Amino acid sequence: MKVKQSIEKIPGGMMVVPLLLGALINTVAPDLLRIGNFTQALFVDGATTLIALFLLCAGSQINIRSFGVSFGKGFTLLLVKWIFGGLVGAIIYVLAGGPEGLFLGLAPIAVIAAMTNSNGGLYVALAGQYGKSEDKAAYSVLAMNDGPLFTMLTLSVVGAMGVQSGYFSITAFVGVLLPILIGFVLGNIDEDIRTFLGKGSDMLIPAFAFALGMNISFTSILEGGLPGVVLGVLVVLVTGITGYWTFKLFKWNPLVGAAEGSTAGNAVATPAAIAAASSAFAYNVELATVQVAASVVTTAILLPIFIGFLAKRLEKKGQLPEEARQQA
Template identity: 70%
Template sequence: MKIKAGLERIPGGMMVVPLLLAATLNTFAPNLLRIGNFTEALFVNGASTLIALFLLCTGAQINLKSFGVSLGKGATLLATKWIVGAAVGLIAYMFAGSDGLWLGLAPIAVIAAMTNSNGGLFVALVGQYGSKEDRAAYSLLALNDGPFLTMVALSIFGAMGFVNGMFSVQSFIAVLLPILVGMVLGNLDEDMRTFLDNGSAMLIPFFAFALGMGIDFGAIVEGGLTGILLGVLTVFVTGTAGYFLFKALGWNPIVGAAEGSTAGNAVATPAAIAAANASFAAYAELATVQVAASTVTTAILLPLYVAFLVKRLEKKGYQFKQGNITKVSG
C-alpha cells in the first residue's frame, strides 16, 4: 500500500490530509484519542513539542553566513501581514454601519484575525515548499502572536492607547530558542547538521495531525457566514499580498502566501483588548466567535490555496525540489 506516494500526489498532502483527518475526528469523536499517556501526548497535545523539534532540526540547517537572509524574509513577512491586516481593519472602521459592523464583521475581529498568523501552519507549508532559510524566517514571526500588533494598529487609528503587558519578551525568546540551539549544533558539527536534517520532513504529518486535533468544525457554524468571510479575506488578501511581494523580491512566493492564516491564540485577542479598554466590550463576544471561525476556515482553506498556487507555478515551468524553486522551462 503506497501511503506516502498517495499523500505526495495531493498538493500539500503530507500536511493537509493529516490535519483534516484530525479535525474531522476532533469534531465528531473528540474523546477518541484523549485517553491519556503516550497516545494523547502524541496525537492530541504534541503539536507544540513536535513543532519545537522541527524548528530545532530546521535551525541546524542554517548557515550563519546566510542567516541574514532568513531575518530579512521574516521581517518582510511580519511587516506585510501587519500592514495589510491593519489596512483592511481601517477600511472596516471607516465604512462600518450604525451598528459598528462592516459586512457583519466587528472591525476588532478583522484586525485580530488578519494581523495574526498560524505559526504551525506556516511551518508545515514552508517545510514542504520552502528552503532552510525560508523555514528559519519563522524566528521573527512569533512577534505577531497575541494581541500586541492588534493593539499597535488600534493605537495608530486613535481607537486606544498602548497598554503594558500585552507582549512578552520571554515568550518570544521561548519560540526562538529551539532554532538557536539547532543553529549552534549545526554550525559546530556538520554531521549533526546532516543528522538533524532528516527530522524536518518526517515531523510534518505528525504535528499537522496534532494541530488538527485543536480544530472543531463547529466553530465555523458558531461564527456563521461572517466568520467564514473573515477567514476567506485573511487567506486571499494577506496571503496573496505576501505571494506577490515575495515574487517581486525574487524570493519563493509560496513562502509569502503561507502567512495567510489566523492563529488559534488570536481567539483570545478581542477579550484581551476589551479588558484593556471597556469601549470594545460590546463587540468582544461577536469578535471572538468570528475570529474562531476564521481560524478554522484558514486552517482548511490556506493549504488548498497554496496547493493551487503551486500548481499554477508548475504550469508556468517552475519546479520545487529540495526546498528550492527553480524555473526549468520557458
C-alpha cells in the same frame, strides 16, 4: 481512546473544540460549572489569567538571534502581513463606525485580530513542503505576530486606542504586553527556559479556549459564523496574495510568501485581551471571538488548497521553484 488525535484532525481543533464545548455547556446549562471556588475559577473565570500565562510562554519563543536570509524573509512577511491585514482592518473599523459597530456582520476587532495574526504551525508545514530550511527558520521572526501586539499597533495607528481618544491608557497597554516581554527576556537568556515554556503554550490553548467558550452562547455563534467564514476567505486572499507577490518581487519562493495567509489559533484570545485593555471593545468581544475562531478553521482548510493551486499555476508557466517541484 485517541481523543487528542481525533481533535487534532479538525483544523484548529485544540482551540475550536474546547471553545464550542464551553459554549454548548454555557448555552444548555450555564450554571453547571458556576459553583464557585477552583472549578469556577479555572473553567469559567480563568480566561484572562490563562491567556496572560499563554502570552508569557509565547513571548519566550521569540528568538532574538535571527539573522541573514531567514531574518529578512521573516521580517518582510511580518511587515506585509501587518500592513495589508491592518489596512483592511482599519477600513472595516471606519466603515463600522467604531469599536461597537459592525460592517456586513463583521466586528472590526475580529477583522484586525484575524488579519494580523498567522498560524505558525501551518506556515512551518507549508514552508517545509514547498520551501527551504531557511524559509522554515523565518518563523522565529514571524512568531512576533502571535497574540495581541500587532492588533494593538493597528488600533493605535487608526487612533482607536490612542491616549488622545480616551479609549486607552499606557498602564493598560503595559499590563497586556508585560507578560510577552517577560517571556521574551526569559527565553533569550536561557534556552532551557524557552524549551520549558514552549511546552506550556500548547497545553494552555484548550484551557483558555474552554473558559472563553463558557462566556459565549450559541446565539452569538450563529450570528458570527458565516461572517467569520467570509473573514477567513479574506485573510487568505488579502494576506496570502500580498505575501505571494512580495516574495516574487524579491525573487524568493512566492509559495512560501503565500503561506502566511492564515489566522493563528491563539488569535481567538486577542479580542478578550484587547477588551481587557480597553473597555470600548468589550461590547462585541463574544461575537469577535467566534468570528476569529471561524477564520482559524477556514484558513486552515483553504490555505493549503490555495497554495496547491498557485503551485500548479507556476508549474504550467515553468516558474515553479526547484524545491517545490517534487510537491506539485
